Amino acid sequence: MSDAHSLIAALERNISSAVLGKPEPIQLTLVALLAEGHILVEDVPGVGKTSLAKSIARSINCDFKRLQFTPDMLPSDILGSSVYLPNLGDFEFRRGPIFTHVLLADEINRTTPRTQSALLEAMSEGQVSIEGQTHQLEAPFFVLATQNPFEYEGTYPLPENQLDRFMLCVELGYPARDVERAVLTQHRSGEPVDKLQPVISLEQLRGLQQQAREVRVDDSINDYLLDIVAATRSHEQLQLGVSTRGALTLYRACQSLALILGRNFVVPDDVKRLAVPVLAHRVVCRGVLREGQRQRAQLAIRQILGKIPVPA
Known part of the structure; x- marks a missing residue:
C-alpha cells in the first residue's frame, strides 16, 4: 500500500506542477484513471481543461493521442477506415487515433451526435467494431474529454447514453487571484505542460488499477x-x-x-x-x-x- 501511495503522490505532484490551484479536479481525474473509467471536464473556455488532460497523459509513459473535435468530423476520423491497396488487390485497415492508451477528446460536444457515438463501444467495452470486424483496444484505455457549456455557440449536447459512459464529470472554475498571478509568472518561459516528464510506467499504472479493485x-x-x-x-x-x-x-x-x-x-x-x-x-x-x-x-x-x- 505504501508503494502505491508514493506512486500516486508522485503523479499528483507532477500534474500539480503544471496545473496550479486545482487539487480537487486533479484528484478526481486520478480516481477515474485508477478505477478504469473515463472523465468529462466541463467548464467555460480557457480555465485549464486541456492543460489538465495533457498533464495526466504526459505524466504516464504510454501512448497518447489528442483529437480536436469539430462539426465536420466523421466517425472514421476517430476509429479509422479500410484503404484499398491496388498493388495487393485487397483492403487494409488503417487504425484511427482511438487506438491509444490515453485519448484527449478536446471539445467533444463541438461535433455531431453521430460522431460522438463512435466512442461509445470503445469507452464501455474496450473495443471498436468496424465493417463487421471487432478490434480490441490495448488496456488501459482512458478517455479524458473536455466540453464547453452547451449554451455556447456551435455545441451539441451530449446524449444521456454518452454521458453515462463517463465515470465522473468535473468542473474547474476560475482560479483564485494568487493562483492566477502564479500562472502568469509560470508561463513566461513557455507552456509548463510541455516540460512534464513521465513519472509512472504503464505496468505500474496497471498494478495500481488492480490494487484499486482489491x-x-x-x-x-x-x-x-x-x-x-x-x-x-x-x-x-x-x-x-x-x-x-x-x-x-x-x-x-x-x-x-x-x-x-x-x-x-x-x-x-x-x-x-x-x-x-x-x-x-x-x-x-x-x-x-x-x-x-x-x-x-x-x-x-x-x-x-x-x-x-x-x-x-
Whole structure:
C-alpha cells in the first residue's frame, strides 16, 4: 500500500506542477484513471481543461493521442477506415487515433451526435467494431474529454447514453487571484505542460488499477451507496434516476479514492465526496429546459445525501 501511495503522490505532484490551484479536479481525474473509467471536464473556455488532460497523459509513459473535435468530423476520423491497396488487390485497415492508451477528446460536444457515438463501444467495452470486424483496444484505455457549456455557440449536447459512459464529470472554475498571478509568472518561459516528464510506467499504472479493485467495501457501505441510488429514482425533482451501471461506477470510484488516500477500505465519506461528480450527470431533472440542468441535478444529489442516514 505504501508503494502505491508514493506512486500516486508522485503523479499528483507532477500534474500539480503544471496545473496550479486545482487539487480537487486533479484528484478526481486520478480516481477515474485508477478505477478504469473515463472523465468529462466541463467548464467555460480557457480555465485549464486541456492543460489538465495533457498533464495526466504526459505524466504516464504510454501512448497518447489528442483529437480536436469539430462539426465536420466523421466517425472514421476517430476509429479509422479500410484503404484499398491496388498493388495487393485487397483492403487494409488503417487504425484511427482511438487506438491509444490515453485519448484527449478536446471539445467533444463541438461535433455531431453521430460522431460522438463512435466512442461509445470503445469507452464501455474496450473495443471498436468496424465493417463487421471487432478490434480490441490495448488496456488501459482512458478517455479524458473536455466540453464547453452547451449554451455556447456551435455545441451539441451530449446524449444521456454518452454521458453515462463517463465515470465522473468535473468542473474547474476560475482560479483564485494568487493562483492566477502564479500562472502568469509560470508561463513566461513557455507552456509548463510541455516540460512534464513521465513519472509512472504503464505496468505500474496497471498494478495500481488492480490494487484499486482489491480495496475492501463493507456491506454497510454497499447499503449506504444503494440507498442513495434508490433515492434518485424517487426524488420529486428527478425524471430519470441512477442506473445499476451508475451504482457500480460509484462503487469502483470509491475504491479508487480510498487507494489514493492511502487506505485499503472504503469509508462513508468516500461515498459522500464522490456522489455528486459521479451521479449528477447521470440523472435527468424534470422540465423541458436544459438551462441549469447540471446545477439542479447536483442540488438534488446533495439533498439526498442530507437525508440518507450515514452508517456508523
